[in-house]
Amino acid sequence: MAKLNFGGVEENVVTREEFPLEKAQEVLKNEVVAVIGYGVQGPGQALNQKDNGINVIVGQRKNSKSWDKAVADGFVPGETLFEIEEALEKGTVICYLLSDAAQIEYWPKVKQHLTPGKALYFSHGFGITFSERTGIVPPADVDVFLVAPKGSGTSLRRMFLQDRGLNSSFAVYQDATGKARERVTALGIAIGSGYLFETDFKKEVYSDLAGERGTLMGAVQGIFAAQYDVLRKNGHSPSEAFNETVEELTQSLMPLVAENGMDWMYANCSTTAQRGALDWWKRFRDATSPLFEELYDNVAKGNEAQRSIDSNSKPDYREKLEAELTELRESEMWKAGKTVRSLRPENN
Ligand SMILES: NC(=O)c1ccc[n+]([C@@H]2O[C@H](COP(=O)([O-])OP(=O)(O)OC[C@H]3O[C@@H](n4cnc5c(N)ncnc54)[C@H](O)[C@@H]3O)[C@@H](O)[C@H]2O)c1
Numbered sequence: 001m002a003k004l005n006f007g008g009v010e011e012n013v014v015t016r017e018e019f020p021l022e023k024a025q026e027v028l029k030n031e032v033v034a035v036i037g038y039g040v041q042g043p044g045q046a047l048n049q050k051d052n053g054i055n056v057i058v059g060q061r062k063n064s065k066s067w068d069k070a071v072a073d074g075f076v077p078g079e080t081l082f083e084i085e086e087a088l089e090k091g092t093v094i095c096y097l098l099s100d101a102a103q104i105e106y107w108p109k110v111k112q113h114l115t116p117g118k119a120l121y122f123s124h125g126f127g128i129t130f131s132e133r134t135g136i137v138p139p140a141d142v143d144v145f146l147v148a149p150k151g152s153g154t155s156l157r158r159m160f161l162q163d164r165g166l167n168s169s170f171a172v173y174q175d176a177t178g179k180a181r182e183r184v185t186a187l188g189i190a191i192g193s194g195y196l197f198e199t200d201f202k203k204e205v206y207s208d209l210a211g212e213r214g215t216l217m218g219a220v221q222g223i224f225a226a227q228y229d230v231l232r233k234n235g236h237s238p239s240e241a242f243n244e245t246v247e248e249l250t251q252s253l254m255p256l257v258a259e260n261g262m263d264w265m266y267a268n269c270s271t272t273a274q275r276g277a278l279d280w281w282k283r284f285r286d287a288t289s290p291l292f293e294e295l296y297d298n299v300a301k302g303n304e305a306q307r308s309i310d311s312n313s314k315p316d317y318r319e320k321l322e323a324e325l326t327e328l329r330e331s332e333m334w335k336a337g338k339t340v341r342s343l344r345p346e347n348n
């Protein structure tokens, strides 16, 4: 494992150079990897493993959209696609990729099939860290670990097809066979991770829940909405407000940040913009810090996990979710965005 320096702090990282795909294939050659659930991560991880020559099967409820999607993606009923229980029975590695709430409901069935020596794989530290709320407590004679891609399953698949790799966190919670580390590393490489960063279950879930509620998803929509509204109230047109709030960020400036960092993006803007951004960023930091503190505290107390369990376990959670997503989609800002996107030359 390589020790790399991150801004002055040394951390353990598994690189593809030290753990190439051939090694992953060798480690997994006698395993049946059962991907349980075919939602967002399921397809990305199952297809990448299949293309990487791993013996992978999918477990999914029959008569569901996800079953049909698995068939359309090339999984064959009775050969590589099974009802959940059958896949649990056949798998030696159980990749538990149902939604975090559904994992609670299916846990008794999963547990029943966790015979000694099998491995239980998660892509989130949720079920184990909040075990008092989820009831997920694995038997002592199975390996338990996680590989958590730091991005959407859609990106995991897309980047794999572009010969790129999404970074993932990995952690071992329980090493019953003495081979947990080797198994989890092989799986991390097989699902198409770029680099594997070591963490533990609790740190993974705390940072992940904070990040997605914060800058990655919640906060970003919040500041977009706030700026857009102020521009609109001051007489700017929807297209002007959208371009100056979202389109320029995603199309022009964030790709520069991704390539070379914030200072480089700043350096490629006018001195006028630089002056203003350098003056204002700390005020935005100071204004939002208390909210981030509150968010982290809520995560650490288990409140965010409980809220997610409560709302996503309801039978009508999909309809409720769809109604909230529709509200976003139908907002003036995102309707303006739809028109702006249609004007991108590559979309014509
Ligand atoms: N979505 C992502 O890109 C992403 C990224 C990193 C980690 N994760 C983690 O990966 C795991 C899977 O997440 P996901 O977003 O792919 O899940 P998802 O919400 O897409 O659901 C996955 C599957 O669960 C099935 N499911 C939902 N409710 C069910 C129920 N009551 N009974 C049976 N099946 C049910 C769905 O049909 C679907 O096939 C979670 O632990 C999540 O936190 C997800």
Ligand SMILES: CC(C)(O)[C@@H](O)C(=O)O
Pocket (backbone or CB within 6 Å): 149, 150, 151, 152, 153, 208, 212, 216
């Ligand atoms: C893709 C995300 C936000 O990183 C993941 O954490 C999720 O829960 O979907």
Ligand SMILES: [Mg+2]
Pocket (backbone or CB within 6 Å): 208, 209, 212
């Ligand atoms: Mg998450």
Ligand SMILES: [Mg+2]
Pocket (backbone or CB within 6 Å): 149, 150, 151, 208, 212
């Ligand atoms: Mg995440």
